[in-house]
Amino acid sequence: MTDTAASPTLALQDLHSSLTDPVLDAMNFLNEVVARFPEALSFAPGRPSEGTFETDDIARHLRSYTDHLEQARGWSKDQVRTHLFQYGRTNGIIHELVARTLANDERIHVPPESIVVTTGCQEAMLLTLRALFAGPEDTLLVSSPCYVGITGAARLLDIATHPVPENSDGPDPEAFLAAARGLRRAGKRPRAVYVVPDFANPSGTSMTMAARERLLQVAAEEDLLILEDDPYGFFVRAGSNLPTLKSMDRERRVLHLGSFAKTAMPGARVGYVVADQEVVGPGGRRSLLADELSKIKSMTTVNTSAISQAVVGGLLVECDCRLREANAGAVAHYAANLTTLLGELERHFPEERRRALGVSWNEPTGGFFLVVDVPFVADTKALEHSARAFGVLWTPMSDFYTEGGGERRLRLSCSALTADQIVEGVQRLARFIESQPPEPPTGP
Structure with missing residues (x-):
């Protein structure tokens, strides 16, 4: 029988300093949030669609x-x-x-x-x-x-x-x-x-x-x-x-x-x-x-x-x-998904509405991702609230800035979703964004 009282403990400060770096926590946190909210529609992971995968292949x-x-x-x-x-x-x-x-x-x-x-x-x-x-x-x-x-x-x-x-x-x-x-x-x-x-x-x-x-x-x-x-x-x-x-x-x-x-x-x-x-x-x-x-x-x-x-x-x-x-089929699928995502953002946030809210986004010509600028801090706390109260996940952009930045930006990935899920997901995301009170900018 192991004597747990005699087992050594390791001080985090005695381990490699990278283990306290937020960058190394980012991926694990997202995986943990996805696991805790399995019913939420997720724009978080940049993983490919499983639509054409077959185990026999x-x-x-x-x-x-x-x-x-x-x-x-x-x-x-x-x-x-x-x-x-x-x-x-x-x-x-x-x-x-x-x-x-x-x-x-x-x-x-x-x-x-x-x-x-x-x-x-x-x-x-x-x-x-x-x-x-x-x-x-x-x-x-x-x-x-x-x-x-x-x-x-x-x-x-x-x-x-x-x-x-x-x-x-x-x-x-x-x-x-x-x-x-x-x-x-x-x-x-x-x-x-x-x-x-x-x-x-x-x-x-x-x-x-x-x-x-x-x-x-x-x-x-x-x-x-x-x-x-x-x-x-x-x-x-x-x-x-x-x-x-x-x-x-x-x-x-x-x-x-x-x-x-x-x-x-x-x-x-x-x-x-x-x-x-x-x-x-x-x-x-x-x-x-x-x-x-x-x-x-x-x-x-x-x-x-x-x-x-x-x-x-x-x-x-x-x-x-x-x-x-x-990959011709996959290219067409991801292109259609990104077009759907952009179209739904436009539908929920027409120009006058997004100007009033302070919301904007870029329009990539391909790939899996786009970035939405919002008038509030899009951090892990906001992400948890988005998942729990509105059933939608996204990725805080601040994880991607090594020296600060991106606090009011979030990343959306549309690669792993169906078109119907994108439509429903943007509707949930819009409700979440509209529910957030705008926050004054920090700093000088």
């Missing part, structure tokens, strides 16, 4: 992959068995299929050896940050507001981040330029820029073609690397797809972070990073950055699940490594 994808190994590559059944059941290549076993898919879908032409297949895109962020940031003066510039996954990962690794406010077109190259130069004057080393060029989480903004070209110029001028995160690029509602930064990259300044969570199967937890930069070591030894990331991965996850990779690999084989075409 998993077995089919796995069979497609093993058939590919036996028929296209001439492997024996013993080779396939070892490939799936044993520890595999640290940098992944479907890197060739991923390379073909990137070439077909994004016109990103890189050798398969430059791709590290990771346990979700979150691991790709961790590996990349750990490799690139060597000293306390190294600083990551992030667009603000910013996805908490990258700022949280930086916090875990004790990497300094510097928020750079975005404009209505998303990340602002001139603001990054000014920030990089300011950091250097302060004795810091701006090492890299993190951006989501298309339909960013949380703001839904996208970079123009001119901004993409200018950001690459700024990176060259200031000797910066660019961490391009691209989970939503397929999901255009209006206009056409713009090229990824990596497809425009002529100097190998862009590390392209990707995931199959939104375009294939989130439960597989398969992501990747394209790291084709050359690394020069002692004595002139040369390698790819992907090879250096492999050393870190071997000490963390060892390798990404071969079974998960095989399922995703089979899906890629089935669509002839043309994932954009395979």
Whole structure:
């Protein structure tokens, strides 16, 4: 029998300081609220729709992959068995299929050896940050507001981040330029820029073609690397797809972070990073950055699940490594959902009404998210009241600002809802917003 009286207790202040950072609480809090209010309609999670998921697909994808190994590559059944059941290549076993898919879908032409297949895109962020940031003066510039996954990962690794406010077109190259130069004057080393060029989480903004070209110029001028995160690029509602930064990259300044969570199967937890930069070591030894990331991965996850990779690999084989075409139905679904969400906001808050209330929102041209500005503090307390009294959930935007901000903004995600749920959810949200008394702004 355990003597609980003799069991040691751990002081929180003796643990890593990141454990008291609100950024690390944000995701857990949302999951907890969703669990406590299961009947509430939720605009909170940025997860894909489950409308086309079928459990039988998993077995089919796995069979497609093993058939590919036996028929296209001439492997024996013993080779396939070892490939799936044993520890595999640290940098992944479907890197060739991923390379073909990137070439077909994004016109990103890189050798398969430059791709590290990771346990979700979150691991790709961790590996990349750990490799690139060597000293306390190294600083990551992030667009603000910013996805908490990258700022949280930086916090875990004790990497300094510097928020750079975005404009209505998303990340602002001139603001990054000014920030990089300011950091250097302060004795810091701006090492890299993190951006989501298309339909960013949380703001839904996208970079123009001119901004993409200018950001690459700024990176060259200031000797910066660019961490391009691209989970939503397929999901255009209006206009056409713009090229990824990596497809425009002529100097190998862009590390392209990707995931199959939104375009294939989130439960597989398969992501990747394209790291084709050359690394020069002692004595002139040369390698790819992907090879250096492999050393870190071997000490963390060892390798990404071969079974998960095989399922995703089979899906890629089935669509002839043309994932954009395979996602045509999902693209149409998310576009319709976002159009419905925008239409319902307009219906409940016509121009005169929203002006009187002090409510506004942006109109993204794709993706899963948009942001609503409100005349009250949209914090966790307001969220609990919204869930309990009105049956609707959303995400406080303040979670996405590392140095304060966004207190009167909330994020809506429409990806996991049906059109009918969006209609009902906006009706509930409108009642909640109209019930909140406006609060005077704080500060000077």
